[in-house]
Amino acid sequence: MTFLTLVLLVAAGFGAGLVGYITGLASIVSYPALLLAGLPPLAANVTNTVALVSVGVGSSAQSGTKLLDEPRRLVALGVLSAAGGLAGAILLLRSPPGSFETVVPYLVALASAAVLAQPWLRRMAGHRELPIVFAVGIAIVSVYGGYFGAGAGTIFLALALVTSAHPLWRATLLKSALLGICNLVAAIVFAATGPVHWVAAVAMGIGCLAGGYAGPPVVARLPETPLRITIGILGFALAVWLAVR
Known part of the structure; x- marks a missing residue:
């Protein structure tokens, strides 16, 4: 892997x-960059998971203390994310290629629609908290996150916005923390048994750490409604890309 490729992976990691x-x-951003760097799909997938752990580390280092007002709930959700990430990683390494990815575009599209319709869905739910639905959803989405992960953040975010009263900034931070735990557990499994390209993972991970650290201040300054609409539209774009690639 050339020096220029490594620089591009760092830049792609920051963007991711x-x-x-x-x-x-x-x-x-990150998965196509790894494919362009010459990694085969399975290696790109597991290397991507390892590199993206840094996003959660960076964002938590920046603003993670804002989640510590509910430590027991955070620990419980973290355990569910870890268990789901472990199950998803094992499923990836043991299942036939592409057996689960066929449904991924539909999941991402559904989550994107939920993000766009979040105000209406919250009104339909009577603005009630749905903690059991939220917890079960976290476990299921974490399995997907450990398995493949593209769009997992959008699904996490949609789940938090629809089943809880969290504002967008807090839902985004919670999403990043829980997805980081899911990715970390999956990354440990992949490090032990999967075809991780460590040079690419470290290069991209450096960029992901910086990008994750820069994220919370940016979200805090962006208006919520335009940001939510942008997330939904980009989510549909990702669903189309996953369906045709």
């Missing part, structure tokens, strides 16, 4: 970290 924190669509 920033875009991933803001919109939950890190893999729309």
Whole structure:
């Protein structure tokens, strides 16, 4: 792997970290970059998961203390994310290629629609908290996150916005933290048994760390409604890309 390729992976990692924190669509930047760097699909997938751990580290280092007002709930959700990430990683390594990816575009499109319709859905729910639905959803989405991950952030975000009363900035931070835990557990499995390209993972991870750290201040300054609409539209774009690639 050439020096120029490594520089491009660092730059792609920063873009993935920033875009991933803001919109939950890190893999729309990072996964294609790894493919362009010459990695085969499975290696690109597991290397992507390892690199994206840094997004959660960076964002948590910047603003993670804002989630510590509910430590027990955060720990419980973290355990669910870890268990789901472990299950998804094992599923990826043991299942036939492409067996799960056929449904991924539909999941991402559904999550994007939920993000766009979030105010209406919250009114339909009577603005009630749905903690059990939220917890079960976190576990299921974490399985997908450990398996493939593209669009997992959008699904996490949609789940938080629809089933809880969290404002967008807090839902985004919670999404980043839980997805980071999911990615970390999956990354440990991949490090032990999967074809991780470590040079590419480290290069992209450096960029992801910087991008994740830069994310919370950016979200705090952006108006919520335009940002939510942008996330939904980009999510549909990712769903189309996943369907035709």
